[in-house]
Amino acid sequence: MELQICKKCLMLSTRPRLTFNAEGVCSACEWSEEKHSMVDWGKRELELRELCDRYRSDNGQFDVIVPASGGKDSSMVAHRLKTQYGMHPLCVNISHHPLVNTEMNEINLNNFVNHGFSMIRIYPNPVIEREMDRNGLIDYGQPYMGWMAAMLLAPIKIGMRFGIPFIMYGEEGEVEYGGSLELKNSMLYSLEQTKRLYLSDIDVKKLYKSATEGDGFSWWEAPSEEEIEQVKPAVAHWSYFHNWNSNENYRYARDHVGLQSKPCNSVGTYNAFAQTDSILYSLHTYFMYLKFGFGRCSQDVCIDIRSGELSREAGIDLIKQYDEAYPEEYEERYLQYYNMTRDEFYAVIDKWANKELLEKRNGRWTKKFDIAKL
Ligand SMILES: [Zn+2]
Structure with a gap:
């Protein structure tokens, strides 16, 4: 296939799921x-208001899960949900392995929490995570599949345990950066879409090849259909409701929660x-x-x-x-x-x-x- 470059930006046709129109624009x-x-952003904003109204607790209990890295995007999402939508976010951080974590991450996570946020920090079993990452690198050329899968699945599981079905991620990367447009007009998305679009349908548990019976896989196990049916999780991306702009997110997080670069x-x-x-x-x-x-x-x-x-x-x-x-x-x-x-x-x-x-x-x-x- 001949290599093509977008006439507007500089993205290449090798990007998975990217398409080009007749004018050569990606x-x-x-x-x-x-x-x-x-896009009618006013209408979408209203949809977010309605969604928040549906889940907002009136007694200060946590009512939305925000997967948080301490970075610009999730910090902005949590802060705006709290201050502009009257929500009570429970942030969930999936810790990186100490060998690959950065000092900057610790500084920013602390800054963020100190601005008045509650956070659960998960340390997925580092032995398992590391082996998954190693095999993911060798077998798929992907350096952090273990961490990534925990980041996509664990917040939903935490939400289920706490009885919080509403989960808000940052941007829908496929739509924003080039890929499948399947979710561009979807307010919520399903577990099946999570697995297919973000984990390329790879069963991450298989990356833990030395697994023995009884090893705790919990963070890498998708919720069962019965659990889903019971809790009916509402998983959304902020980028559906508000015009996503990474640079603005950075400025927002810097000004509101002290994000450092x-x-x-x-x-x-x-x-x-x-x-x-x-x-x-x-x-x-x-x-x-x-x-x-x-x-x-x-x-x-x-x-x-x-x-x-x-x-x-x-x-x-x-x-x-x-x-x-x-x-x-x-x-x-x-x-x-x-x-x-x-x-x-x-x-x-x-x-x-x-x-x-x-x-x-x-x-x-x-x-x-x-x-x-x-
Ligand atoms: Zn382009």
Whole structure:
């Protein structure tokens, strides 16, 4: 298949589930246009008010679960639900393994909670999580499948235990950043969609290959159909109700809950405020680059072009500068976390590198194509 690049942003056709219209514009850009012209945000805001009215407790009990990383997006969601919608959020944080967690994450989580939020922090069994992440990396080229699955399933399970069916995540990534448009007009989504769209229908429990009878899988087990029927969870994304803008979320969280950004830009990109909670995110985007030929910088550039904060020309320069960067500064910690030698780790990298798009030069995978010429 010939490599195509969006005429508006700079997203490549290799992005899973991304589609292009006849003018060569990608589905994320089409959605971005629609957000500004066709979506009736007033109506959607009203839908959120009604949803909150349906679940709001009148005695101060928790009434909405907000999965929270301590980052800009979830902090904004929790703060606005509390201050603008009179909700009583119970935030749920899925801790990263200590070997990959960042100091910045601890600082921001503390800042956030200290602004008046209640939070349950889950430490999923690190032995299981680590093995799942290792096998996910080898078998699927995905560095944190164990953590990701816990993040998608555990908040629903906590909600069920506390009798809180209403769960509010941040953005619907498929619609916002390019992918399936299935959920763009859906207020709520199902467990089946969670598994299919966000976990690629992979049974994450199978990544724990050394499992023995009686090992606690609870955070990785989806609720049963009976449980779902009983509690009827209402799982939503904030981006359905309000026009999502990552940069505005950052400014909001900085001003309202003291969110801090890193003193320098993250590896592979030019910004310093997104996804700073785990060093695995840099590896996640590096593997995205290996598989699809676009990296963390491309992803950020496309977001900023769509929001009108960056020109396509400036975006091309940034991508050329940052996109291919290997997160070398974390390499030792990756080897430790995945329990691999450097040779084993590099073999996984080479296995997942897309040889049609990339070639190895001086030991690193570089692009064979020039985005300015596509
Ligand atoms: Zn586009």
